[in-house]
Amino acid sequence: MSRRGIPGRRNSAYFFLAPAAAVLLLVLTFPIVESVRLSFFEWQLRAIRQPPTFVGLRNYAELFASENFRQSILVTIRFSLSVVIIELILGTVFALLLEGDQVKGLRFFRTLYVLPIMIAPVVVGIMWRFMYHPSYGKINWFLSLVGISPVGWLSDPNMAMYSIIIADVWQWTPFVFLLVLAGLQGVPKDLMEASVVDGANYLQTLVSIKLPYIAAILGLTAVLRLIDSFRSLVVIFNMTFGGPGVSTEVLSLHLYKTAFTSQRLGLASAVAVVLLLVVFSFSGVLIWRAVRQEGR
Amino acid sequence: MTLSTRRSLIMAFRYVVIATGAVVVFFPIYEMLSTSFKLDVDAFRLPPQWIFVPTFQNYIDVLVGSNFMRFFTNSVLVAAISTSLSVSLGSLAAYALARWHFGGRTVSIIGILMLKMIPEVILAVPVFTLFNRMGLTSRVGLIIVYTALNLPFNIWVLRTFIMELPFELEESAIIDGCNDFTVFTRIVLPLVGPGLAVASIFTFRIAWNEFILSLVLTNRFTRTLPVAISMYLTDTGTEWGRITAIATIIAVPAFIFTFTAAKSLIMGLTAGAVKG
Numbered sequence: 001m002s003r004r005g006i007p008g009r010r011n012s013a014y015f016f017l018a019p020a021a022a023v024l025l026l027v028l029t030f031p032i033v034e035s036v037r038l039s040f041f042e043w044q045l046r047a048i049r050q051p052p053t054f055v056g057l058r059n060y061a062e063l064f065a066s067e068n069f070r071q072s073i074l075v076t077i078r079f080s081l082s083v084v085i086i087e088l089i090l091g092t093v094f095a096l097l098l099e100g101d102q103v104k105g106l107r108f109f110r111t112l113y114v115l116p117i118m119i120a121p122v123v124v125g126i127m128w129r130f131m132y133h134p135s136y137g138k139i140n141w142f143l144s145l146v147g148i149s150p151v152g153w154l155s156d157p158n159m160a161m162y163s164i165i166i167a168d169v170w171q172w173t174p175f176v177f178l179l180v181l182a183g184l185q186g187v188p189k190d191l192m193e194a195s196v197v198d199g200a201n202y203l204q205t206l207v208s209i210k211l212p213y214i215a216a217i218l219g220l221t222a223v224l225r226l227i228d229s230f231r232s233l234v235v236i237f238n239m240t241f242g243g244p245g246v247s248t249e250v251l252s253l254h255l256y257k258t259a260f261t262s263q264r265l266g267l268a269s270a271v272a273v274v275l276l277l278v279v280f281s282f283s284g285v286l287i288w289r290a291v292r293q294e295g296r
Numbered sequence: 297m298t299l300s301t302r303r304s305l306i307m308a309f310r311y312v313v314i315a316t317g318a319v320v321v322f323f324p325i326y327e328m329l330s331t332s333f334k335l336d337v338d339a340f341r342l343p344p345q346w347i348f349v350p351t352f353q354n355y356i357d358v359l360v361g362s363n364f365m366r367f368f369t370n371s372v373l374v375a376a377i378s379t380s381l382s383v384s385l386g387s388l389a390a391y392a393l394a395r396w397h398f399g400g401r402t403v404s405i406i407g408i409l410m411l412k413m414i415p416e417v418i419l420a421v422p423v424f425t426l427f428n429r430m431g432l433t434s435r436v437g438l439i440i441v442y443t444a445l446n447l448p449f450n451i452w453v454l455r456t457f458i459m460e461l462p463f464e465l466e467e468s469a470i471i472d473g474c475n476d477f478t479v480f481t482r483i484v485l486p487l488v489g490p491g492l493a494v495a496s497i498f499t500f501r502i503a504w505n506e507f508i509l510s511l512v513l514t515n516r517f518t519r520t521l522p523v524a525i526s527m528y529l530t531d532t533g534t535e536w537g538r539i540t541a542i543a544t545i546i547a548v549p550a551f552i553f554t555f556t557a558a559k560s561l562i563m564g565l566t567a568g569a570v571k572g
Binding site for chain 1: 310314317320321322323324328339344385386388389395396404410411415416418424440443444447448451476477480501504505522529536540543546550551553558561
């Protein structure tokens with residue numbers, strides 16, 4: 001379906017594309033290039049009126065020697081892997097439980113489960129901070145009902161990681177749930193009926209029909225969630241601000257703090273380049289898939 | 297155990313799990329809503345008061361006090377203007393990418409997909425320094441950034457909608473004497489209404505909720521609600537009634553979209569994955 005086929009018509013594509021292309025180049029692409037450039041400079045936020053000084057690769061050398069940076073890489077890996085795995089399992093289980101015509105109120109539950117995704121991350125962070133509060137938070141109160149002594153959700157360095165994981169799982173499991181549900185609804189009905197006629201039980205249809213059918217979507221969802229988890233920052237910012245110590249300081253928060261707390265703009269740009277490389281290396285899978293689909 | 301009792305046991309189990317899930321999903325939202333209608337003394341009471349006389353005091357305090365109305369206006373303006381800009385520019389570009397094969401098309405598609413993935417915080421330093429040099433701390437800067445930030449998603453989602461339209465309509469319009477632009481405005485745009493709805497809701501959501509760039513790029517006059525509420529948190533640690541009242545106000549569009557346009561939302565969330 002291409003206009004190319006109409007003879008004698010001039011190509012208007014560039015005219016339609018130009019305004020968006022201009023905005024994308026000026027407001028997104030140019031700053032990314034600027035980030036790469038600044039990563040070779042020393043530039044202090046407090047001396048922003050002075051021009052940056054070229055330092056070559058010194059920012060990168062400092063970064064990879066820095067205990068804080070390595071720690072934040074580890075925190076990011078722990079956080080991202082944990083949330084992706086937990087969300088995939090929980091989301092799939094819920095989709096399997098809700099799927100099918102027998103469950104009444106499917107649409108109601110599906111709508112309800114969308115809410116966490118829509119609510120502002122800053123609000124999510126603040127609400128969980130309230131619920132985690134050591135003295136009047138509801139979570140410790142619920143635990144006290146079953147005889148568990150108060151937990152220092154946000155003050156104990158060993159617990160804080162679990163606290164940010166729980167909040168992320170709360171907000172993003174619904175996303176996995178919706179994608180898997182959409183995938184399950186694509187399972188051909190006659191295939192299911194045929195397997196029931198053949199006497200297959202639930203487990204057999206699950207393993208040999210449903211799971212293979214949604215495998216591609218599960219893989220895709222995992223990549224999407226992984227990339228998104230590298231970007232999540234605001235909930236953590238408002239719950240722990242990376243603390244206690246640096247126990248919840250994910251890479252994106254480390255970038256923010258390097259730039260606006262330590263005021264090292266050049267060093268922060270080097271962190272930005274690392275973060276960008278991580279994100280782009282994972283999104284390669286998605287891009288390859290999309291380009292291949294174009295070819296069809 | 298007969299087959300039918302086993303079936304109903306399984307069904308009961310399913311409902312128990314689903315209901316538990318629903319309670320867990322809704323509880324933080326319930327906490328926010330209920331605390332915003334409680335006086336602070338009641339908000340901290342344990343065991344919690346499940347039944348209480350609601351008060352509007354927190355909302356009154358928020359609305360008359362401080363600079364709430366200013367921040368609210370900033371948020372509305374920034375979100376509304378960037379949404380209309382981003383969706384307009386996005387639909388034009390989407391049309392080009394859906395209907396023409398031209399030099400640089402594949403490169404454009406790869407570029408758009410890559411830009412769709414970039415973390416907002418990456419932009420914080422370079423955009424901050426650029427705007428600082430230009431003396432831009434106004435809402436205009438934020439509008440420009442949010443317009444750009446949402447463009448890749450808008451282009452992508454609108455392109456999938458346009459590609460599903462039958463091309464014959466456009467062809468016959470051209471034969472009837474429409475030019476490419478009038479084909480776009482008279483034929484294509486009215487037919488991709490649902491796509492425009494999806495794009496608008498998602499752009500509005502990002503622009504309304506965004507925190508980190510607003511924190512970096514605005515000053516105390518131009519900041520938006522998400523930044524204003526976090527300032528409240530650090531200034532006054534225990535005024536949870538007012539904080540939850542602002543949180544509820546920030547969440548109002550989320551409630552409206554969820555309960556009136558759930559179908560569009562699910563379409564938008566799954567658009568990137570299930571197709572395209």
